Amino acid sequence: MAKNKLIGRVLATEKSPTTIDEFYFWTNSDTKLNAFDIVKVERKDNTDTFGVIESISHITDSTSFLTNFISSDFGDVDISEPTFRVGMNYARAKVSYNTKGDYTPVHNNSKVFLASPEEITFALGLDKVDNPLVCGSLKMYEGTEDEVTLPVKLNAKFLLGSEGAHLNISGISGLAAKTSYAMFLMKSIQDTYANRSDEDGSVAFVLFNVKGRDLMAIDCENTELEDKTIEEYKKLKLSQKPFKQVKYYIPYYDNKSTKKSTYLHPDDVTSYIGSKKLKKFKYVYEDDKESIEMMFANVEDPNQTMESIVSKIIDESDFDFGNLKTWSEFLETVSENSQKGSNGSKGEISVLSWRKFKRIVNKAIKNDDMFANRVVPEESECRLADELKHIKKNEVHVIDIAKLPEDKQAFVFGDAVKTIYNLKLGEYDNEGVAPPARIVIFIDELNKYASSDVPKSSPILRQILDVTERGRSLGVVLFGAEQFRSAIHKRVTGNCATHAYGRTNSIETSTGDYKSLPDTYRNMLTRLSQGEYLIQNPVFRSLLKIRFPKPIYKQFK
Amino acid sequence: MTATESVSKRKKITQILAEETGGKSYKAHKYSLDSERSSLEYSESEDHTFFWKKHGETEPPATYKSLDTLARFLAERDEQVLTYFLDGSRHVYKVDDMAYTQSGNRSVIYPTIAGQVGVGICKRENKMMIPEALMREIVLSVPSIADPSGKGGFFESLSVKLNESNELARIKQCGWKFATPIPYEIKQDERKFEDRGTARIQTAMIEREKEMVKKLVREGKLNQDNYLVKDGSLEYRLSKNDKDDDKSFQTFKQNYNWVIGLSKSFNPEACFDKGKTNPGFIADLPLYHRTPVAYFGSEKEPLAFAVWYVRLRDKSKTRTPFDGILKVEKILVREDEIKNGMETETVDRLSALIINERNPTCYGTDSRWANHIYPIYLTERFVKSQYLSAESFLHLF
Numbered sequence: 001m002a003k004n005k006l007i008g009r010v011l012a013t014e015k016s017p018t019t020i021d022e023f024y025f026w027t028n029s030d031t032k033l034n035a036f037d038i039v040k041v042e043r044k045d046n047t048d049t050f051g052v053i054e055s056i057s058h059i060t061d062s063t064s065f066l067t068n069f070i071s072s073d074f075g076d077v078d079i080s081e082p083t084f085r086v087g088m089n090y091a092r093a094k095v096s097y098n099t100k101g102d103y104t105p106v107h108n109n110s111k112v113f114l115a116s117p118e119e120i121t122f123a124l125g126l127d128k129v130d131n132p133l134v135c136g137s138l139k140m141y142e143g144t145e146d147e148v149t150l151p152v153k154l155n156a157k158f159l160l161g162s163e164g165a166h167l168n169i170s171g172i173s174g175l176a177a178k179t180s181y182a183m184f185l186m187k188s189i190q191d192t193y194a195n196r197s198d199e200d201g202s203v204a205f206v207l208f209n210v211k212g213r214d215l216m217a218i219d220c221e222n223t224e225l226e227d228k229t230i231e232e233y234k235k236l237k238l239s240q241k242p243f244k245q246v247k248y249y250i251p252y253y254d255n256k257s258t259k260k261s262t263y264l265h266p267d268d269v270t271s272y273i274g275s276k277k278l279k280k281f282k283y284v285y286e287d288d289k290e291s292i293e294m295m296f297a298n299v300e301d302p303n304q305t306m307e308s309i310v311s312k313i314i315d316e317s318d319f320d321f322g323n324l325k326t327w328s329e330f331l332e333t334v335s336e337n338s339q340k341g342s343n344g345s346k347g348e349i350s351v352l353s354w355r356k357f358k359r360i361v362n363k364a365i366k367n368d369d370m371f372a373n374r375v376v377p378e379e380s381e382c383r384l385a386d387e388l389k390h391i392k393k394n395e396v397h398v399i400d401i402a403k404l405p406e407d408k409q410a411f412v413f414g415d416a417v418k419t420i421y422n423l424k425l426g427e428y429d430n431e432g433v434a435p436p437a438r439i440v441i442f443i444d445e446l447n448k449y450a451s452s453d454v455p456k457s458s459p460i461l462r463q464i465l466d467v468t469e470r471g472r473s474l475g476v477v478l479f480g481a482e483q484f485r486s487a488i489h490k491r492v493t494g495n496c497a498t499h500a501y502g503r504t505n506s507i508e509t510s511t512g513d514y515k516s517l518p519d520t521y522r523n524m525l526t527r528l529s530q531g532e533y534l535i536q537n538p539v540f541r542s543l544l545k546i547r548f549p550k551p552i553y554k555q556f557k
Numbered sequence: 558m559t560a561t562e563s564v565s566k567r568k569k570i571t572q573i574l575a576e577e578t579g580g581k582s583y584k585a586h587k588y589s590l591d592s593e594r595s596s597l598e599y600s601e602s603e604d605h606t607f608f609w610k611k612h613g614e615t616e617p618p619a620t621y622k623s624l625d626t627l628a629r630f631l632a633e634r635d636e637q638v639l640t641y642f643l644d645g646s647r648h649v650y651k652v653d654d655m656a657y658t659q660s661g662n663r664s665v666i667y668p669t670i671a672g673q674v675g676v677g678i679c680k681r682e683n684k685m686m687i688p689e690a691l692m693r694e695i696v697l698s699v700p701s702i703a704d705p706s707g708k709g710g711f712f713e714s715l716s717v718k719l720n721e722s723n724e725l726a727r728i729k730q731c732g733w734k735f736a737t738p739i740p741y742e743i744k745q746d747e748r749k750f751e752d753r754g755t756a757r758i759q760t761a762m763i764e765r766e767k768e769m770v771k772k773l774v775r776e777g778k779l780n781q782d783n784y785l786v787k788d789g790s791l792e793y794r795l796s797k798n799d800k801d802d803d804k805s806f807q808t809f810k811q812n813y814n815w816v817i818g819l820s821k822s823f824n825p826e827a828c829f830d831k832g833k834t835n836p837g838f839i840a841d842l843p844l845y846h847r848t849p850v851a852y853f854g855s856e857k858e859p860l861a862f863a864v865w866y867v868r869l870r871d872k873s874k875t876r877t878p879f880d881g882i883l884k885v886e887k888i889l890v891r892e893d894e895i896k897n898g899m900e901t902e903t904v905d906r907l908s909a910l911i912i913n914e915r916n917p918t919c920y921g922t923d924s925r926w927a928n929h930i931y932p933i934y935l936t937e938r939f940v941k942s943q944y945l946s947a948e949s950f951l952h953l954f
Contacts (some may be wrong), residue, residue, distance in 0.1 A: 061938075063921030070926075071917035074874065081916045082637060083931050084684045 004113035005146060007031050010041060011090060012108035020103045022094050023051060025112040029058055029087045030460040032144050035520050036545040038123050039093055040115045044107065047100040050115060050123035051093030052542050055520040059095060060087035086481050094518075096541045114141060117148050125541040131156040134188045134236045135535060136546030151236050152546050154498070155539045156192070159185075160203065160438045164497025164538055165472035168446075170485035171502025177530050178481040180216060181500060182442050184548045185479070186396075189440070191238050194394055202393035202436035208443045209400045211557045213263045216400060217275070219246035220554035232549035241475045242553035243396050248272055250400045251370045251412070254279040261370065262400050273380045281384040281399075282372040283415075285327045288385070294414030295364050295407055297449065297460040305353040306360075307457065312364060314348075323540060327371045334358045364407055383458070384412070385419040389428050393436040410449060411469060417441060424474040438475045441467070446480035450492045461489065468495040486511035499536040503528040567723040570697075571653045571954045574669060577715050578655070583666065585654035586724050587951045588669070590755055613852030613889070613898035621846040624695065624867075627816040628845060628909040629753040637681070639910055641689060641773060642784040644936040645676040646943060647696075649755045654953040657702050659911045667743065670754030674736070674949060676765045676881075677940035678773065678785075679932065686935045690769060693943060695953075696755035696761045700738035712738045715844060723954045770945035779815040788933045791818035791862065791886045806859070817907060818886040821928035825879055838941040840878035842868045847908040852889075852898050854946045861889040863899045867908045869915040870927045880927040883911060 008027035012018045023041070027033065033053055041049045060170045061474075062068050062085060073078045095103060118139055121127045132153035140148040143158050158164040161436035162418060167185070169178045186205055192202045209215040249270070262269065272278030283291070293310045302309060313321045313330070320337065324330050338354040365371045375381045384399065391397060399416060401409045422428065423435050443449070467476050468491065478496075482488055485501075492514070501514075502525075506550045508514070510523045517525075521534060523544060528534070528545075535544045568576075575582040611704055653669040674696050680689040697719075704711040719725065719735040725731070741753040758827030765814040773779050791813070791895040825836035842848060846868055863886070883906070889895045923929055944950075 060923065061919075062917070067918065067920045070920045073916065074871075078637075079916055080632060080929075081914050082632070082635075082639075082684065083681060083686060083917065083935075085917050085931075086686065086935060140779075229952075 002353070003437050004040060004116060004119075005201055006111055006113055007033075007039070008112045008294050010106050010108055010110040018105035018107070020095065020105060021139075021340045022054075022092060023049075023106050024092050026088050026090045027112075031089065032141075033089075033091060035524060035541075036138075036141055037140050038096070038120045039091075040113045040119055040123075041106045042111050042113070043098075043102075044110075045100075045102070047102055049095055049099075049103075049106050050097045050118070050119065052096050052124075054092045054094050054518045056089055057092045057394050057548040058087060058089050058206070060085040065359045094542060096507065097125070104267075114146055117150060118148060120148065123541070124544065125539060126152060129153045129539060130476030133159060133192055134238060135159075135185060135537075136533065136548040137236060138233070138544055144553065146213070150358070152535070152544060154535075155538050156189070158497050158538050160189070160440070160477050161472040163476060166468055166496040167477075167479045167498045167500065168186045168485065168488070168493050168496040169479070169481040169500040169502065170504065171481075171500075171528075171532075171533075172483055172504055175530055176504070176533075178502060179211075179434055179444055180531075180551050181533060181548055182444075182479050182481055183215070183218065183551055186440060186442065187243060187552065188236075188238055189348070190243060190394060190396070194244070198438050202391060203438045204391045204436045205438060205440045206388065206391070206416060207396065207398045208416075209398055209402050210409070210444045211402055213265075213402075215260075215398050216248060216268075217554035217556070218243045218396065218398065221551075222552055222554050224555070225550070225552065229550045229552070234550060236549070239464045240552060242349075245392075245394050246396045246398060247275060247387070247557050248278040248398045248400065249281050249382070250278065251385065251404060251408075252282045252372060252381060253369045257369065259369075261403050263402055264400065274275070276380075279380050279382040279387065281370070281387070282375050283370055284372065284383060285330055286325055286376060287383060289330070289417070291411065291415040291418065293459045294411040294418075295360055297410040297414060297458045298407070298454065299360065301457050302456050306357060307350055309349060309353065309357045325497060327365050331358075331362065331365060334361060359408075364411065367452075368408070370408075384416060388416060388419045389423055389431065389433050389435075389436060391420075391423075391439065406438070406448065410460055413443060413449060414463055415455050417460070417463045417467060421463065421471070421474070421476055424476050436475075438477055440477045440479055442479040442481075444481045446492070447482040447484065447487045450480070450489045452489050453487070454489070465489070465491055470491050482510050486513045497538060501525055501534040502532070502538070503530070569948075569954055570671075570719065570722060570724055571655075571669065572651070573718055573891070574697075574699065574703075574715075575655065578657070578699070579705055580655040580657045580703060581664070581782050583654040583656065585651075585668075587650060587652050587954060588886055589947060590651055590654060607853040607855045607858075607862060608628040610852045610854040610861075611898070613850035613861075613865075614901045614904050615897055615899070617849045617898075618901075619644040619849075621843055621848060623843070623846050623904070624758055624905060624909045624912055625845040627905055628912040631906075632913050637832055637910065638782050638784050638906075639681070639786050639914070639932070640703075641678055641680055641778065641785040642788070642936045642938055643676070643678045643766060643769060643785055644788040644861075644933060645671045645674070645762045645769075646940055646946070647674045647758055647762045647948075649758055651925070652946070652951065657700065659702070663739070667702070668750050668754065669954075670698040670741075670751060670758065670759035671697070671950075671954065672696045673944050674758065674762045674765060675940045675943055676762065676769050677936055677943070678769055679936040679939055681932055686932055688939055690772065691732075691940070691943060692765055692769060693732055694734050694765075695950075696736045696758050697738040698741050699738050700743045700758045703738075704740065712740065717908055724940075727839075733945070750924065767812075767868070770816060771808075774812045775949070781815065783815065785816045785931065786930075787816060787818045788821075788937065789818060790820050790823075790884070791816070791888055812848045813888040814890045819911065819930065819933065820884040820886070821925050823879075823884040838868050839882060842866060842882060844868055844871045845912050847904070850899060850901075850904055861893075861895050863887045863889055863904070865904065865908070867911050869912055869930075875927045883928060883930075885911065909935055 007026045010023040011026055016024050035053055037053045039051050135152055135154050137151050171178050189203055193201050207215055229242050230233055253261040296306050312318055315319040316322050320333050338358045375383055401412050420439050450464045454461045467478050504525050506526050509525050513521050532547045535546050571582045632802045649670050649672040652671045654666045655669050656664045656666045659665050676692045677690040679686045716735050716737040739759050740756045779785055821926050826834055848866045850865040852862045853864055865885050866882050868882050872878050875881045917931050918926050919934045920926040
């Protein structure tokens with residue numbers, strides 16, 4: 001191993017002592033270091049203490065601003081000085097590790113070195129990771145001749161369960177590349193788990209496409225990929241191929257109708273159907289009436305009147321609704337109940353409530369091909385729940401909800417999450433299903449379903465809370481992404497074991513969600529480039545700044 | 558060796574002095590002799606060996622000369638010849654009272670004076686200051702009567718003993734050593750013994766400075782593009798050897814060809830204009846101007862100085878009219894210089910470069926900021942940072 005480069009010495013003064021947690025050290029003012037770089041301090045007892053740089057400051061012997069002003073001939077902006085002021089940099093580092101577990105503060109004037117790649121690996125706790133899963137790469141000493149790039153691996157059990165589960169990705173649109181990062185992680189999971197034969201090692205994915213055609217070609221090659229990106233995938237020991245075993249589901253629409261329910265080009269739809277990887281999903285009244293409640297996800301219902309109407313509808317023995325077979329019969333019956341003078345369910349529910357209910361379901365169901373009488377499998381039609389129930393190991397199901405209005409997006413999402421949750425609960429075991437050990441659900445714009453403003457009675461929020469709170473043991477894992485983490489329900493973010501912080505703005509970083517981060521890191525969040533994330537995971541000894549390569553699958557422009 | 562033995566073998570310096578000189582140490586109170594008193598008292602500036610002779614430059618201006626344009630021109634072109642900066646300093650303490658028996662079995666008490674002397678040179682490279690050389694030593698000044706024989710060689714052997722002491726061992730590795738103790742005279746006059754000892758240590762420091770300059774010259778580092786700027790007056794005299802030996806004299810002159818002295822403080826009464834003392838002439842020196850060069854010579858010594866003043870800071874921005882003015886000195890070396898004074902072009906150029914040194918300032922850290930130039934300030938800080946703390950130093954004795 002090459003000799004470590006000596007870059008400075010530890011500072012311990014009355015005002016800034018070294019402690020168990022942190023220490024300061026000076027360096028030359030031209031020594032280039034960055035936040036998150038690891039440094040090594042040699043101690044007298046032959047152990048090494050490692051620290052992560054949190055902030056770097058530059059000072060000179062100038063005692064006040066006035067000194068500098070006076071040094072420019074009392075304010076002449078053109079003055080150049082024949083001697084540079086004596087200056088130095090000092091950095092604050094957070095102690096991350098000591099080779100013998102001795103965290104007594106490092107001593108004044110101890111030598112501070114750059115760490116070798118091996119040392120960086122164990123200083124960050126990346127050396128003995130069980131069930132390794134690549135989650136990106138990190139760069140140390142960036143922009144210097146000592147630059148080091150290392151793959152970062154986390155313990156899959158802390159991402160997919162059983163030790164910890166769920167991922168939350170936050171960051172502003174575009175600049176943070178949230179979807180790309182989630183896709184990169186899923187790609188890494190698929191590559192890692194593809195050939196595992198053990199029971200615990202089976203993973204499947206359910207993705208919701210919420211924007212344009214973004215995720216509608218994840219099994220197609222990206223022909224515009226640069227060599228550099230391919231090289232990055234190679235270095236991370238990931239395959240350079242797009243996703244495998246992908247199935248797409250788009251909301252059903254009649255081919256004769258001009259209204260399409262997807263942004264996917266009709267030719268693509270035809271070709272996908274031809275290669276048997278795309279199906280159009282329908283909701284059939286008899287099988288899907290239990291999901292009607294999902295249409296009320298964002299409706300305030302303080303007196304639970306909507307909820308009681310829904311319970312009445314799904315009650316098989318109900319006089320009015322028990323025997324209905326189609327959506328039109330259902331709408332008719334709802335209409336009847338909304339008539340003036342109708343006694344509803346014996347006066348328990350007011351006509352006004354029925355009318356409210358009617359407005360909402362009418363808007364959703366009427367004139368929508370997706371709500372149909374029956375499924376014709378020969379025409380590549382399906383019920384989404386049936387497909388999800390039979391999801392197999394390594395499969396990726398992409399559900400396209402991009403073109404649906406918000407209430408119907410919620411309906412589809414809620415229905416799918418409910419089905420997956422029930423599947424893993426074993427509700428369909430008698431139907432001969434064999435679900436994989438873990439199912440990853442990825443949804444962008446999580447704030448639509450799990451924001452802190454969503455009504456507490458929202459069935460989707462309830463479903464998401466179920467998943468985040470109990471999914472770890474069941475094997476249902478939520479990968480959620482949103483612009484502003486602070487807007488998400490605390491119980492959702494609180495239950496995520498892994499957090500990825502992407503580029504965001506200073507209004508966001510000033511909220512309570514970011515209080516635990518040191519100032520430098522908080523400010524760094526506002527400057528991160530596309531493809532850079534700060535990752536928090538129980539396995540890592542500190543936050544890590546990682547980067548990941550561009551998507552390997554086809555990109556629509 | 559056990560710890561107790563090691564402690565018993567550690568003799569204090571005053572104990573060694575008492576043993577070697579046969580005096581009796583009184584272990585008196587030890588304290589610093591550095592005070593706000595000006596070093597003028599100890600130096601030989603009051604000596605009137607040198608006096609104003611004539612104008613000291615080839616084209617003497619009638620009055621003040623503006624260097625504003627030249628200074629700007631040089632700053633824009635980043636031209637620089639002031640490369641090395643020298644500063645010497647000393648911290649003097651009274652460390653003991655020692656009694657010596659004199660005629661009639663009388664015991665007379667004399668103070669033992671000790672000083673830390675440090676001389677450092679810093680080099681400016683790419684606008685950055687880097688240490689070039691540093692010399693540090695401990696100089697003792699004891700009464701001449703401390704030498705019982707008076708035949709010479711005594712103090713040299715005393716210094717060997719001092720350098721072998723255990724007390725020094727702990728700081729030896731940092732480069733500290735004892736210089737040969739210097740005796741001070743004990744004849745009766747109005748001067749206090751403490752002042753006599755201090756003056757001897759001051760002289761020792763000046764000698765070290767001269768040695769440092771000699772070293773730079775020997776290494777060929779000084780030339781027309783690399784001047785040495787010394788902090789303070791060029792109070793260097795020819796030694797007896799220099800005067801007697803022509804080769805030695807030539808070497809001395811050679812050494813000072815590229816050296817200028819910059820004084821932060823000077824005696825306004827000693828400012829001459831056309832042969833008469835005229836402090837007002839200096840006080841009214843406008844910003845970025847210099848005075849004509851004065852030629853100072855001596856009847857006794859074959860040495861001549863060029864002396865002039867430069868104003869770096871606006872009078873309205875300083876406390877007194879003399880703040881912001883630097884006194885510049887140069888020993889005249891070449892035959893033509895001795896005859897006609899310095900070339901006006903060289904004087905202008907050096908003055909303009911000195912004016913450009915006005916920034917950055919050490920405002921806020923040094924009350925003499927208006928008269929300080931930053932490279933000298935840094936050199937001074939460098940030398941002083943290498944001193945032992947007063948407690949540590951006094952603990953030796």
